[in-house]
Amino acid sequence: MKIHQISLFAENKPGHIAAPIRLLEKEGIDIRALYLADTEQYGIVRMIVSDWQKAAKTLEDHEFVVKVTEVLAVEVIDHPGGLADVLGALDQTGINIEYMYAFPDVRAGKAILIFRFADPDEAIARLQAAGINLLTSDELLKD
Amino acid sequence: MNSILETCAADCHPASTPDFTPTPELRALQLQRLQSVVARSWQQVALFRSRMEERGLLPDDIRSLADIASLPFTQKSDLRDNYPFGLFASPMKDVVRLHASSGTTGKPIVVAYTQEDIAVWSSVLVRCLAGCGLHRGDIIQVAYGYGLFTGGLGAHYGAEALGATVVPTSGGHADRQIMLMKDFGVTAMCCTPTYFLHLIDRAAELGVDMKDLPLRAGVFGAEPWTESMRRHIEDGSSIEAFDIFGLSEIIGPGVGCECRRHDGLHIFEDHFYPEIVDPDTGAPLPDGTEGELVLTTLSKQAMPMIRYRTHDITMILPGKCACGRSMRRIGRIGRRSDDMMIIRGVNVFPSQIETALLQNEGTLPHYQILLTRVQGLDQMEVQVEVTPQMFNDKVGALQELHAKLQNSLDRVLGIRVRVALVEAHSLERSEGKARRVIDRRTS
Numbered sequence: 001m002k003i004h005q006i007s008l009f010a011e012n013k014p015g016h017i018a019a020p021i022r023l024l025e026k027e028g029i030d031i032r033a034l035y036l037a038d039t040e041q042y043g044i045v046r047m048i049v050s051d052w053q054k055a056a057k058t059l060e061d062h063e064f065v066v067k068v069t070e071v072l073a074v075e076v077i078d079h080p081g082g083l084a085d086v087l088g089a090l091d092q093t094g095i096n097i098e099y100m101y102a103f104p105d106v107r108a109g110k111a112i113l114i115f116r117f118a119d120p121d122e123a124i125a126r127l128q129a130a131g132i133n134l135l136t137s138d139e140l141l142k143d
Numbered sequence: 144m145n146s147i148l149e150t151c152a153a154d155c156h157p158a159s160t161p162d163f164t165p166t167p168e169l170r171a172l173q174l175q176r177l178q179s180v181v182a183r184s185w186q187q188v189a190l191f192r193s194r195m196e197e198r199g200l201l202p203d204d205i206r207s208l209a210d211i212a213s214l215p216f217t218q219k220s221d222l223r224d225n226y227p228f229g230l231f232a233s234p235m236k237d238v239v240r241l242h243a244s245s246g247t248t249g250k251p252i253v254v255a256y257t258q259e260d261i262a263v264w265s266s267v268l269v270r271c272l273a274g275c276g277l278h279r280g281d282i283i284q285v286a287y288g289y290g291l292f293t294g295g296l297g298a299h300y301g302a303e304a305l306g307a308t309v310v311p312t313s314g315g316h317a318d319r320q321i322m323l324m325k326d327f328g329v330t331a332m333c334c335t336p337t338y339f340l341h342l343i344d345r346a347a348e349l350g351v352d353m354k355d356l357p358l359r360a361g362v363f364g365a366e367p368w369t370e371s372m373r374r375h376i377e378d379g380s381s382i383e384a385f386d387i388f389g390l391s392e393i394i395g396p397g398v399g400c401e402c403r404r405h406d407g408l409h410i411f412e413d414h415f416y417p418e419i420v421d422p423d424t425g426a427p428l429p430d431g432t433e434g435e436l437v438l439t440t441l442s443k444q445a446m447p448m449i450r451y452r453t454h455d456i457t458m459i460l461p462g463k464c465a466c467g468r469s470m471r472r473i474g475r476i477g478r479r480s481d482d483m484m485i486i487r488g489v490n491v492f493p494s495q496i497e498t499a500l501l502q503n504e505g506t507l508p509h510y511q512i513l514l515t516r517v518q519g520l521d522q523m524e525v526q527v528e529v530t531p532q533m534f535n536d537k538v539g540a541l542q543e544l545h546a547k548l549q550n551s552l553d554r555v556l557g558i559r560v561r562v563a564l565v566e567a568h569s570l571e572r573s574e575g576k577a578r579r580v581i582d583r584r585t586s
Contacts, residue, residue: 007536009529011566037538041545042564044536063568065534098537116536 001124001134002070004052005114008045009065012038017045020064029055032141033114035101046101048073048114050141070120072127073135074113078104086113086132093126095119112140156273156305158266161413162468169469172413174208176441181205181214184447187232190225191215191449211418211439212427216450219252222392227253233445243291244391244490251291254391255445261300263442264394267411268301271400274409274468275360275385277331279306284327286320286334287365287488289313293395294365294488298333301397307331314338317345328357335488336363336372336384340519343379353380362387364396365488366521367476386475392451393438399473407460407472414442417473418450419459422480431461435480436473454481484514484580486521489558493579496525499555503547508533511570516584523560525552528567 010016017036024031030050037044049055052068059066076082083102090097098116105112112135117123127134164172182202184191194215195201204210222230231238239258243251256264277283283302287294295313302309310327312320314334320342323329332339339361346353358380364387376384388408389396398415399408410417415438419428422435436453456479460472484491493512501507513524527548535541541564549562 005536007534009534009541009564009566011564011569016566039538039542042541044538044541046536065529065531065567067531067534067536069536 001072001136002120003048003073003114003135003137003140005069005071005116006047006049006052006055006059007067007069008047008059010036010043010045012040012042017043020045020059020062023058023062024049024055027054027058029058030141033101033103033112035103035114037099048140069116072115072117072120072123073140074115074127074132075105075135075139076111076113078109078111082111083113089130089132090127093123093130095123095126156269156278158269158305159273162270162274162409162411162470164413164469166469169413170208173416173441176413177208177211177416177439178202178205180439180441180443180447181449183232183444184449188230188447190221190230191217208416211416211450214439214450216425216437216452217448218452219392219454222252222254223250226250228255230446231255232447233257238445240296242293242296242391242395244293252392254293254395257444259442259444260394263414264297264397265300265304267394267397267414268297269305270411271385271387271397272301272305272307272331272362274400274402274466275331275362276383276403277302277305277307277360277362281305281307281330282310282327283307283331283333284310284312284320284324284329286312286314286332286338287396292488293389293391297389297395297397298362302333317342318349321346321349321351324356324358325351330357331360331362332358332382333362333387335365336361336368336376337366337487337516337519337521339363339376339384340372340379343376344518353382356380358382360385362400364388366485367478369475369477388473388476390438390453392448393440393453394443398438402464402466402468404464404466406464407474409464409468409470409472412441412470414440416441417459417471419457422454422456428458430459430471433458433474436476454479454483456480482580484512484523484582486514486523486558486560489556491523491556491558495555496552499551500527500548502551502555503544509568509570510579512580514580514582514584521584523558524563525560526563526565526570528570529564530567 008020031047033048035046056066056068074086076086100115102111102113185202237257238255240256242254285298287298289295299309299311343353359382361382361384373384385401387396387400389398399410401408418437419434420437428434436455436457438451440448455476457473457476464472482493508530509528511526515522552560
């Protein structure tokens with residue numbers, strides 16, 4: 001149920017995101033999702049990639065500071081109210097979301113939500129008890 | 144006395160009389176005071192006595208001024224190692240004032256004054272200000288920081304002793320400084336040269352032309368500055384700008400100052416004996432040769448300094464000043480023999496920055512110091528590379544780290560600096576410590 005996410009530190013300057021992305025491209029690593037959390041000075045690039053171990057190694061070999069964290073993925077129907085239903089159910093469980101982001105899965109007509117929780121194991125148990133469907137890594141990364 | 148008064152220009156204050164002491168008389172006074180300060184330090188200061196013993200020296204071995212070269216040096220580290228009161232030569236009951244400046248490890252450098260020391264300090268400041276053509280009737284605004292820093296109170300006591308009217312604004316609040324300069328009819332300003340440049344710019348923004356004010360002199364110190372800055376200041380404000388020199392370890396401001404000839408800074412050598420030495424070997428160098436300035440306090444009671452290594456690079460200017468003062472002059476100080484930086488008048492060492500970074504992370508991340516000047520004010524940015532240990536994928540955690548680094552640097556340095564988190568391996572790597580500092584301040 002847990003998905004490995006790769007995070008990178010990047011200065012808020014032109015070109016500072018392109019370089020690591022190009023490296024991954026060269027290694028044939030597919031980026032399924034990318035989210036940039038930014039401040040005035042710097043940003044954190046968060047990515048879900050096809051091969052997280054290879055991606056982390058490639059970036060570290062090129063002296064990037066990389067952090068691998070476990071996140072959870074939830075699939076919702078891409079129609080009005082789909083997201084609200086999941087968030088409503090999440091509210092009921094009482095667990096705190098550290099951060100989240102969403103991206104559409106256009107072909108399937110669905111949206112995927114990525115969540116970071118302080119305790120992913122506890123979150124899995126509570127989300128499943130609340131009837132929320134979590135994606136496995138394979139499901140998320142399938143072509 | 145007549146000859147002295149004749150030499151003394153019309154702008155001379157009676158308190159300036161010692162400035163014109165005939166040289167043979169001055170040398171005799173210096174020798175007598177040197178012998179006395181060496182004897183006192185030998186009796187009262189354990190560190191000095193043990194260093195004399197290591198060299199097999201006794202106070203009586205000082206028979207001429209040239210013998211000073213046999214005495215041990217005192218370093219800033221000696222003040223740190225003997226923190227807080229280890230180098231005092233007077234009992235605490237005789238100490239009427241303590242000042243402190245930033246040290247290299249988070250602990251400050253402490254300096255002490257007896258009543259007599261305060262009187263000497265005021266008297267040399269009077270001689271500085273009188274040499275700048277100031278006198279009773281002048282209104283002097285002191286915009287050096289008041290408090291543990293020696294600048295504010297030092298200039299304040301001197302200006303009062305001169306008989307001038309003192310406006311003790313201390314540092315900061317540029318708009319209020321300008322308002323008071325204008326409303327009080329201030330005639331002279333004491334502050335750092337970069338701060339005055341900032342005031343000129345700010346005054347223009349407020350629609351105040353400094354040239355319309357009664358202000359006619361500025362006594363600027365606590366940081367090195369250049370001839371081009373002098374021109375900039377004088378063109379922007381129609382004042383006469385004077386360079387004043389001093390350091391807390393010796394007494395504070397007033398160790399030396401320019402006269403109206405602006406041809407080097409007269410050292411008040413009846414109280415502070417100057418030498419120039421080779422910064423590497425410590426060997427004395429002749430007048431006219433550049434080297435490190437070493438100062439000995441000849442009359443200080445509470446905390447005498449024998450052969451204190453200032454790390455300031457300058458030379459003793461040969462020959463006599465056209466003003467007639469017998470006090471020898473040093474050239475303006477442009478650089479140092481160590482890695483100390485002077486930021487808005489505050490001394491900062493790279494090692495202090497390392498201390499602050501280490502306190503937070505337990506390991507030392509790679510860092511670089513960037514110095515710039517914005518609107519006449521020195522700015523320091525500490526760029527810190529984010530290590531895997533420091534990095535976190537949560538924005539809040541990184542901001543917390545940023546704030547923590549910012550706070551500990553502010554605490555250790557005593558001035559506000561900007562911290563920038565930068566990518567790993569993005570800063571230039573080099574061998575020397577000094578290369579960690581990128582100085583983009585232009586005069």
